Amino acid sequence: MDVRISDAELEVMEALWAAGQPLTAAEVAERIDADRGWTLATVKTMLSRLAAKGALKHREDGRRFLYSPAIKREDYVGHESRRFVERLFGGRLSPLVARLAEEDGLDEVDIAEIEALLKELKS
């Protein structure tokens, strides 16, 4: 169940998650940030690899495949977040908040949002 998705593969997953509906390989390619400069071939490689990893499913539609995510974005993101906090902060969230706050300087909106969240949690 622990699907590891590389940076390049994630780009493809994001396209599928954002689409909210099954897409063909060509459609996925259209939606990939043009800055990546990928050819269709590259997108197809990503799709195969993700399918092999079980990160997405495909259904046949005539000669083509319609691809859709096999895992929910929020599950994946939750998983990776835990891994990350574990890896660098011994599983504690507060040092991460501290570090980012110090580096980037959270703006007021951030602070307010997080405070609201925490208030919610306590109630």
Next chain:
Amino acid sequence: MDVRISDAELEVMEALWAAGQPLTAAEVAERIDADRGWTLATVKTMLSRLAAKGALKHREDGRRFLYSPAIKREDYVGHESRRFVERLFGGRLSPLVARLAEEDGLDEVDIAEIEALLKELKS
């Protein structure tokens, strides 16, 4: 300046950061979590690669090297944290806090710590 450190390499860096003083390859090996089950050869490979990447420095001590970090842990961690939040949360910290809160259920200590942090930031 953007040193990428793999999972295995990080293990070695953590040993050096924790030591707080230069170590020989053998000493590093001793301090690596035994669960990894690494041979000395593996540790040496990691040390070479990290040196090649500029993540650590070595000074000669007779026939051996004394290794020490070339980057500060907090700098590395800050870098990776920003990358991570960028990659999965569009750079916003609050959704990350939200996600982890929902999954793990932050305990009261966490919540209190983060609130204290935020209070600090506002003042």
Next chain:
DNA sequence: TCGGATCGCCTACAGATGTAATCGAAAGGA
């Protein structure tokens, strides 16, 4: 019907990663 477009599949290939073995030089004990 036939030729180009398009599809998924297989292959390619360099660099990174995980995990080591080997090798020549040097150091140190017998």
Next chain:
DNA sequence: TCCTTTCGATTACATCTGTAGGCGATCCGA
């Protein structure tokens, strides 16, 4: 002075990642 140990350097090798190209089959327009 040798032999064993120990060092760093070099080499090994499978897997993963980034980035494609080519191939045989099929579909669609002329």
